[in-house]
Structures are given as C-alpha cells and as structure tokens.
Amino acid sequence: MTALPPRLGARSGPRPEHSAPSAAGILHLGLGNFHRAHQAVYTAAALSAGSDEWGIVGVASRSRAVVDAMQAQDLRYTVAEISPTGASFSVPAVHTDAFVAAEDPERVVGTLADDRIRVVTLTVTEHGYSASPSTGLLDLNDPLIAADLRGGAPQTTIGQLARGLQRRASGGGAPITILSCDNLSENGARTEALVRAFLSELRGTEGAEALAYLDSAVAFPSSMVDRIVPATTPRLRELVATRLGVRDDAPVSAEPFTMWAIEDRFAAARPTWEAGGAVFTDEVGAYEQMKVRLLNGTHSLIAYLGALRGVAKISESIADTAVESAARAILRHEYEPSVRFPSGVDVRTYEGQLFERWANHALGHRTAQVGTDGSVKLRQRIPEPALLLLEAGSVPHLIALTVAAYLACIAPMPGFDPGPHARAMVDPAREELARLASTSTDGRHLAHRVIAELHLFGQDLAEQPTFISRVGELIDTIRRHGVDAAIRDSITASQAPMTTTGANR
Incomplete structure (x- = not known):
C-alpha cells in the first residue's frame, strides 16, 4: 500500500515567501476559492x-470543508497557476x-467590532447581498433579513455587517473600510445602501448611532476583481501531491x-496591495463595466451555449466556431458600445486576452460552474447594454x-x-422558473x-416587448x-441592416 504524502503544514511542503502575519487587520466574508486565489494572493504580496x-x-x-482543511494545514493551502504551458505553485x-x-454568527459580529480589524472584504457572490431581484433594494420580505432585524445573531451578510458596525459604533469604534469584491454594479455604493x-429599519433610535458612525468613520469603496478560478477537483489535489510531495x-x-x-x-490604513499589482484608481466604474459586460456577459453566453451542446468545459465550448462567432458578435456589437473603457486600456488587446483566457484548456473551467446563479448574474450584465x-x-x-x-438550461x-451540464447548474430562481416553464404554451409565453411579469431582469427590460418577443422566438x-440553429439565426439577424424598433417604453 502506497503511503500518503505528508499533509501541507508548518513542517512540510513549499515555504511561503514571507513571514507569517503578526496580526489580523482584515476580516474576509466568503472563504471560497476566488478569495483564496485572488485577494489572499495580493495580501501575500503586501506581507x-x-x-x-x-x-x-x-x-x-x-x-x-475548506475551514477544516485549512485548520488541519496550519491555515495554509496551495495556489496552482495553470496555463497550457504548465503550472506554478505558491x-x-x-x-x-x-x-x-x-455556526457562529455572533463571532462575525464580534470580530467586525474589534478595532484591530480595519478592513472588511467580501466575496459572497451576487445573491449574498439580500437584495430584491426586481428592485435591487434590501429585500425586506426575505425571512432571514426579517429575522436579523428582529434581533439575535444575524444570519445574512448584510445583517452581520450592520450588527457588527452597530456594535463597533457603540464602543466608539475606530474607522473601518468595507470593501465589496463581488460582481455588482457600483458594489461599494450598493453595499453601503x-x-x-438595514440600520434604518431598526426600531426607535437603535440604528441612529450606527448610521452616524457610518457618516463619520466608515468607507465603502468600489472595486473590480478579475481572475478565473475553477472549482477544486481531485485531479488538482493529485497534481499538488505529485509536484510538491504534500497532501x-x-x-x-x-x-x-x-x-x-x-x-x-x-x-x-490599508494593505499595500499594489505590491501584488492592484491598481488604485478613480475609474473603477469603467473597469467594472469592461469586466462585467465583456468578460462576464460573454462568458455566460459561452457557458449556456456550451451546456446545451453537451460540452463540459468553457475551453471546449469556445473552440467551436459557431460559439466563437457568437461570442465575438456579442462582445463587439452589443457589449462594447455600452462600455466606457479605462484610460490606457486597448480594446482589441483586451479582447484578445479574453479569448486566450477562455481557450485555456488546462484550467478545466466548467460550463455548469459559469452558468450557475444566472438569475442574479445576468441582471448585473445584460439590462443596460440591451x-x-x-x-x-x-x-x-x-x-x-x-x-x-439561460432559460433553456x-x-x-x-x-x-437541456442535457447534464445544464441540469448541474444551480440557480436560486430555478424552482419558480421551472414552474412557469411547465405551464407555458410556447417560448414567447415563457419569456x-x-x-415582463416576474421582472427577472428588472423593470426596464420588462417594458421592452420587442426584446421579450425575440427571446421567446x-x-x-x-x-x-x-x-446551433438558434446561434445561426442570431448571428444572421445581428448582421442584417438595422431596423427601427422604437424605444418600446
């Protein structure tokens, strides 16, 4: 029987390039793969x-799962940077x-209230903000938000932030920054709102002190994050064990x-994240538009088309000439006109990078992962360009x-x-959408x-019968x-001379 390699930890595996941090200055909510391959890597550079x-x-x-594994490994883990030419590890x-x-929401509140914490970062995904799908405002009908407002240990991210800031304010707390790293338009302002x-809904003067504290000592800057981080697979664990000799x-x-x-x-104060290449800028909105529409919006199309064609990976989907043509058409003709590009960014260079990234077959990014949570993601990506x-x-x-x-998936x-890859997608609206599909007479009825009725993509698109009819067709x-027929139809129609539709408002 082959012996297992030693577990990654203090006495085994590659050594970090820096000393262990002397203290915690950051509270991060959302300990998933993206944070550990993105913000944590920039913070390592700052250290x-x-x-x-x-x-x-x-x-x-x-x-x-991740918490147990990290605790057993002295809070360490490996980041494998994967490209078609090989892999590097840190x-x-x-x-x-x-x-x-x-398991311990009160600990979140207590940690946020600790003056030693000066920055809170978030990667809780778009649907982790308890916002109403139709309005974008705090969903007061959400039973978890209602429970958090009544009191007790908060279960939602917004409730934890609000209650933590409330406790920090009551202790005369030091200034703090709340930094959203999720794909939300103007994510700083949205988080603050x-x-x-939440605080405004509290009874009497309960939230007044915290609101005054927000005015004087809390900042909510916006940020744009970009890195493709697939789900962890057994193959990745085997690669690490083989190359590094550790479990x-x-x-x-x-x-x-x-x-x-x-x-x-x-x-x-903040970390020197620029040591890892972060850009501090007053053009975050432009970076955000560029990423959310050109990368994320096109990525969604590639994922749904690939899943419907029975393709498991993004690289396999974009390798098909029909899907690539659809991706180039949506990017150039439907998303780019809506984007204000940041200073110094060359559009064609950025476009070339996108197609290289999607074609990275060594990464193994799955169509089901990219297509997950579409009801929340697409609302951030498609309304304004459309x-x-x-x-x-x-x-x-x-x-x-x-x-x-998306609806077909x-x-x-x-x-x-729609096939196994579409069925593997997870979506908070799946049950409601499936109910509507089961009783719809045709595609136009469902669309x-x-x-128009559910307002899945907001009020403005709900008032666009031309768009709704086209989705149904x-x-x-x-x-x-x-x-494939739908792809051909869409590309052919997009290349036809423009016909006036009117505003349809």
Missing part, C-alpha cells in the same frame, strides 16, 4: 513588502484564523491573468440568445432535455412571464431545431 499586520480572518458562509500564508459564519437600509485538501487553481482595480477611498441598443432602434439578438439559452419547457428555435 512580502513589509506590511506584516495585515493577516486575514477568513469566514466561510456555511461550508466547513503558498499564500496570510490567514490567521478561519471559521464558519452559520443595503447596510444603511493538500484545500488547493485552488487559477489562470495566470489577474486584475484588481480599487477606489482609493479608505477610512483608515436597453441602449433597443433605444437606438436595434435589437440585441445575441443578448436575447443569452437569455433564451434552467427552465426547459416540457419535452426538451413574457419571466421578463429563440427559446422555440432551441427546443424545436437545436441550439
């Missing part, structure tokens, strides 16, 4: 540059503690490309195809099988119920003739 007081207290939302030893919020809304139960893989643009508006084209008299055929392919109409094309 290497001499900022040794910026250790991270990592908080997983609900899952114990160990960002930046975490000073890790625990699960669902949700926290303020790592919490490794993460990532592409070579990484970017972090941050609004330099902090209430107190509305700009509609108001100019043009139909956004490829954005309509994105929505049609998540809410297939009776008799249509109308989802977009493409749903029917997918289920009757296949996804």
